[in-house]
Amino acid sequence: MQRLTATAAAPPAAAHGEGPRWDAARAELLWVDIPAGLLRRAAVGPDGDLTERAAHHGGDTVGAVAPVAAGGWLLxxxxxxxxxxxxxxxxxxxxxxxxxxxxxxxxxxxxxxxxDPAGRFLAGTMAFDQRPGAGALYCLDLDGTVRTLLDGLTVSNGLGWSPDGSTLYLADSGPGLLSAFDYDVATGTPARGRVLLEFGDDAGVADGLTVDDDGCLWTALWGAGQVRRYSPEGDLLAVVEVPVAQTSACCFAGAGRDLLVVTTSAEGMSAADRAAQPLAGRLFTARPGVTGPAAAVYRGPLDGLRQLT
Known part of the structure; x- marks a missing residue:
């Protein structure tokens, strides 16, 4: 099994860093600071160094971002x-x-x-108090309509697709489950959900994830200070150690899409924990020797959106 240690990158810490994405059209890394309501953007140098370019306020909270085919970003x-x-x-x-x-x-x-591979925007929700069953997964479709795909979730979290788009992976961090669904890219419909991995609190819980070009899953384990790589069958293949317990998400970035970028969080940490983990909220990087896809772009309209009942 492969073991790596991630190193801290230059951009300043976020309160709760999340949702890293490689925006291929702009050749830059995107990530969010959820409670600050910020989208942050950074250049990735040839040696893997990150240089922050800008930060934009997008709302009271910003959970995730996707590039838009027509320009700008969808939050x-x-x-x-x-x-x-x-x-x-x-x-x-x-x-x-x-x-x-x-x-x-x-x-x-x-x-x-x-x-998703067709350009729909799938987005999950959670309650601030993380009460069970308050979360859902929505689909903003290519015609501007929004439908509910799943309900009864607790902390709807990491999303990713197999390279052929036929499998959707979804983490629910409340019960610590990472599930796989059959996915119809033509209609944007998940079916036949099954639990692929189950985590206990002692080992952290699955948070943000990405799927590499070989079809293996990389998931950040909130509370464990790790990112782990699993085969599509759920076999553990690699562990990336991060010196912050609250690892929140990951993606592949850079011109070669071979730089693993990990977001972390200082949310809810005690003064003692902050002193013991002074790098909480920073970005971390590692080179595991594999590549991953750039962020899929949103291809639907931005105006006239409506929610289906």
Whole structure:
């Protein structure tokens, strides 16, 4: 089994870094700071060094980002979807019925999201208090309609597809499950869900994930300070150690798409934990010797979105 240690990158720490994506059209790394409501962008040098280019405010909270084919970025923000223009101007596109609200009111927020191979935007939600069953997975389709794909989730998290698009992987960090679904790319419909991996609190729980070009899964384990690589059958193949317990997500970036970038979080950490983990919230990198895909782009409209009942 392969074992690696990730090293800290230059950009300053986030409060809760998440959702790294390689934006191939702009040749830059995207990631979000959820409670700060920020999209952050960085260049990746030939030696794997990261240089932050910009940060844009996209909402009260921003859970995830996807490049848009027509330009700019699509955000899973607040309790719905927002657009962020190239000049950094953000506008709300749709607030989802039954989602949103403030943390103190027991509301929900958008969490992880990603585009499928056809360009739909799949986005999950969670309650601020992480109460069981309050999360859901939505699909913003190519015609601008939004439908519910799954409900009864707790912390809808990492999303990824097999290289041929026929399998959708989804993490629910509440019960610590990583599931696989048959996926119809033509219709954007998951079916026949089955648990691929189950994690206990002592080993961390599956958070953000990516799928490499060989079809293997890389999942950040929140609470364990690791990113692990698994075969499509669930066999452990590699472990990347990170000196921060709250590893939140990962992606492959750079011109060769061979640089593994890991986001981390300082959310909820005690003063003692912060002192023991001074790099919490930073980005980390490693080169595991494999490549992964760039972020799929959103190919639907930005205006006239509507939620199906």
């Amino acid at each position: 899973a923000a607040g309790g719905g979807f927002s657009a962020l223009a190239e000049d950094g101007a953000a506008r709300v596109l749709l607030e989802l019925a039954g989602e949103g609200g403030s943390e103190g009111s027991g509301g929900t927020r958008m969490n992880d999201a990603a585009c």
